[in-house]
Amino acid sequence: MSAPPANASPKRRAPTKRLMAPSVLFLLVWMIVPLAMTLYYSFQDYNLMMPDMRGFAGGLSYELLFTDPVFWDALLNTLLLVATCLLVTVVAGLALALLFNRTFVGRGIARTLAISPFFVMPVVTGLIWKYMLLDPVYGLFSWVMRSVGLEPVQWLSSYPLLSVVMMISWEWTPFALLILLTGLQSLPEDQLEAVRLDGANRWQEFRHIVLPHLGQVLYVVIMLESIFFLTSFAEIYATTSGGPGTATTNLPYYIYLGAFFQYDIGLSSAAAIGAVVLANIFAIFLIRFVAGNLNAGSQR
Amino acid sequence: MAIVELKGVAKRYDSAPGRKGNDHANAVEDFNLTTKDGEFVVLVGPSGCGKSTTMRMIAGLEHNTAGEIRINGKDVSNVEPRDRDIAMVFQSYALYPHMSVYHNMAFALELKKTPKDEVKQRVQEAARILDIEHLLDRKPRALSGGQRQRVALGRALVRQPQVFLMDEPLSNLDARLRVEMRAEITRLHRRLGVTTFYVTHDQTEAMTMGQRIVVMRDGRIQQIDTPYNLYERPVNRFVAGFIGTPSMNFLQADRQGDTLKGEGFSCPLNPRQQAALEGGGQRSRCWLGIRPEHLHQVEESGGRGRLEGVIEVIEPLGPVTMAQVRAGETLITAQLAAHLDVRIGDVLTLAFDPDHVHLFDIESDRTLGLEAYPATSSAQATA
Numbered sequence: 035m036s037a038p039p040a041n042a043s044p045k046r047r048a049p050t051k052r053l054m055a056p057s058v059l060f061l062l063v064w065m066i067v068p069l070a071m072t073l074y075y076s077f078q079d080y081n082l083m084m085p086d087m088r089g090f091a092g093g094l095s096y097e098l099l100f101t102d103p104v105f106w107d108a109l110l111n112t113l114l115l116v117a118t119c120l121l122v123t124v125v126a127g128l129a130l131a132l133l134f135n136r137t138f139v140g141r142g143i144a145r146t147l148a149i150s151p152f153f154v155m156p157v158v159t160g161l162i163w164k165y166m167l168l169d170p171v172y173g174l175f176s177w178v179m180r181s182v183g184l185e186p187v188q189w190l191s192s193y194p195l196l197s198v199v200m201m202i203s204w205e206w207t208p209f210a211l212l213i214l215l216t217g218l219q220s221l222p223e224d225q226l227e228a229v230r231l232d233g234a235n236r237w238q239e240f241r242h243i244v245l246p247h248l249g250q251v252l253y254v255v256i257m258l259e260s261i262f263f264l265t266s267f268a269e270i271y272a273t274t275s276g277g278p279g280t281a282t283t284n285l286p287y288y289i290y291l292g293a294f295f296q297y298d299i300g301l302s303s304a305a306a307i308g309a310v311v312l313a314n315i316f317a318i319f320l321i322r323f324v325a326g327n328l329n330a331g332s333q334r
Numbered sequence: 335m336a337i338v339e340l341k342g343v344a345k346r347y348d349s350a351p352g353r354k355g356n357d358h359a360n361a362v363e364d365f366n367l368t369t370k371d372g373e374f375v376v377l378v379g380p381s382g383c384g385k386s387t388t389m390r391m392i393a394g395l396e397h398n399t400a401g402e403i404r405i406n407g408k409d410v411s412n413v414e415p416r417d418r419d420i421a422m423v424f425q426s427y428a429l430y431p432h433m434s435v436y437h438n439m440a441f442a443l444e445l446k447k448t449p450k451d452e453v454k455q456r457v458q459e460a461a462r463i464l465d466i467e468h469l470l471d472r473k474p475r476a477l478s479g480g481q482r483q484r485v486a487l488g489r490a491l492v493r494q495p496q497v498f499l500m501d502e503p504l505s506n507l508d509a510r511l512r513v514e515m516r517a518e519i520t521r522l523h524r525r526l527g528v529t530t531f532y533v534t535h536d537q538t539e540a541m542t543m544g545q546r547i548v549v550m551r552d553g554r555i556q557q558i559d560t561p562y563n564l565y566e567r568p569v570n571r572f573v574a575g576f577i578g579t580p581s582m583n584f585l586q587a588d589r590q591g592d593t594l595k596g597e598g599f600s601c602p603l604n605p606r607q608q609a610a611l612e613g614g615g616q617r618s619r620c621w622l623g624i625r626p627e628h629l630h631q632v633e634e635s636g637g638r639g640r641l642e643g644v645i646e647v648i649e650p651l652g653p654v655t656m657a658q659v660r661a662g663e664t665l666i667t668a669q670l671a672a673h674l675d676v677r678i679g680d681v682l683t684l685a686f687d688p689d690h691v692h693l694f695d696i697e698s699d700r701t702l703g704l705e706a707y708p709a710t711s712s713a714q715a716t717a
Contacts, residue, residue, distance in 0.1 A: 177648075183653070218582055222426070222428065224424045224425075224426050224428035225428050227393075227422075227424070227428065228393050228422070228424060228428040228430075228489075229419065229430070230395070230414075230416055230423050231393060231394075231395075231414045231415050231416065231418075231420060231439055232416070232442035232445060232489075232493075233416040233417075233442050233445045234416060234445055235416070237705065238445060242430075243430065246430075246432040247431075247432070251434070318624075
């Protein structure tokens with residue numbers, strides 16, 4: 035690996051830019067064009083039921099959006115969903131990763147089984163949970179509850195958001211497990227031995243060596259998962275359809291309803307812009323959090 | 335300060351499939367050693383001889399499957415590593431990458447809830463001894479290999495443990511730094527007087543640093559002795575060949591009266607050697623061992639041992655020149671004077687003093703007549 039000399043002439047850099055151009059261009063078209071169109075529609079008076087009544091609407095869509103209580107419900111649901119799913123998947127993923135990092139008989143099979151939910155498509159996940167597990171009549175959960183003499187719970191109507199959280203967490207815990215497990219396996223054994231000789235107990239070993247080692251990996255897991263959780267749609271579509279009422283309507287589902295049930299392209303474009311803003315706020319918080327962590331780390 | 339006793343210590347790995355090193359059912363067998371207080375003991379041997387395993391058993395990182403390990407009389411075989419009050423320097427240094435040098439060194443003390451002032455004072459003190467005061471704020475990744483090595487030593491030092499363990503701590507350094515750190519560790523040990531175990535595969539390191547050296551092979555102790563005694567009175571052919579560079583030459587010899595003869599050489603036997611060959615039944619054959627530094631180029635050997643062969647390789651080292659000489663089937667290394675006028679292909683006549691010759695049993699490889707060798711007091715050797 036010979037790095038190019040630091041004083042590489044501009045002549046040598048020029049082709050780099052030209053070679054990068056196609057991919058940058060592609061990315062621009064792929065991202066900027068849809069974003070610009072969404073932004074454009076959000077300022078248009080555009081309802082598919084009244085295709086003739088087009089025109090500039092100013093901030094009307096945004097006014098309608100911010101005064102719509104369902105939008106605020108959807109926003110709250112989105113945040114709740116992301117936060118709880120993150121908490122559950124990261125904690126459960128870390129616990130499972132620690133478990134699967136130990137040696138035991140049949141570990142290979144157990145690992146494969148533990149990771150398998152990740153390969154199930156979101157819609158299928160929704161259907162599996164709706165019919166096989168949560169169904170109050172012939173679902174597995176209700177069978178278990180009945181067999182210990184309890185009244186079965188109407189999961190999807192009594193605890194709709196919790197049900198959705200369970201489905202998404204079930205699907206995504208393997209992802210956290212997989213990434214955290216690779217992180218654990220890259221931890222040098224001699225560091226653990228050194229810390230044991232230094233007098234650390236199991237908890238201190240975890241707190242001072244394992245957790246800092248996983249820092250970067252945890253960041254990757256949280257970053258990727260929050261992006262995916264923000265856009266959860268299929269699980270909700272296949273099970274609760276955003277209900278009962280607005281109990282499980284998150285932002286993506288709200289946008290879907292606006293576009294394909296009210297046919298209001300203007301309003302749902304405005305909501306989409308809201309979702310973009312929300313995603314960016316998340317990203318900023320995460321980057322701040324990570325930067326803060328890195329600084330704190332270097333001060334130690 | 336501590337006396338470490340190992341009594342019949344053994345390590346047996348279950349031959350689980352896929353497990354490393356399961357072709358050796360016993361990694362260490364019947365290890366017996368009692369250190370003096372503050373002694374510097376070196377464990378040396380070729381790779382896979384069980385020296386590291388022995389050290390890891392003392393540390394508690396491996397469980398001894400038999401025998402007892404006592405520190406100051408207390409059996410620690412079932413004591414957790416963290417309660418043994420032992421500090422270890424790892425070959426890879428095993429510094430904590432996310433902590434500064436200061437925190438790396440202070441970590442063990444902080445776990446023990448040592449008062450902040452004392453921690454600071456002890457870390458500063460260790461940093462001063464090792465000359466790394468200016469590095470305390472850095473992260474390990476911003477250090478060079480030699481600096482990391484010092485931090486790893488410092489981390490062990492601040493703990494003021496009963497026993498130091500060092501597992502090939504110098505093997506990742508370049509040759510010059512290694513010689514420097516060798517002297518530094520020896521100085522440190524003299525200053526602190528903590529009982530130290532040092533593992534290495536490098537016999538030069540072992541000879542220069544150890545007060546006593548344990549030579550191991552295939553999980554078994556071959557000899558425990560002072561550096562001087564290991565060189566002068568090796569108990570068997572393995573130790574004789576392992577200690578000293580270049581290695582001792584071995585020749586198969588037939589006894590003819592009071593002379594040993596073989597391809598290209600002959601050696602008169604002194605009375606001590608004759609007695610050794612006759613002890614435990616008559617021997618007509620044995621191994622003759624002679625070190626390269628005891629071979630001299632001569633025209634006439636005159637009553638001394640004599641060896642003749644064709645030069646195959648010449649390696650000028652500066653102060654001396656090494657020559658590889660073929661005598662019959664065997665390749666002999668001889669240490670010659672620096673500016674010798676010899677060429678590859680020349681026939682070389684070498685002479686040696688019969689008193690420098692070591693004799694080994696042809697089958698068991700044991701040294702013959704060891705008890706009759708001039709004994710050196712260990713006090714003289716360690717001084």
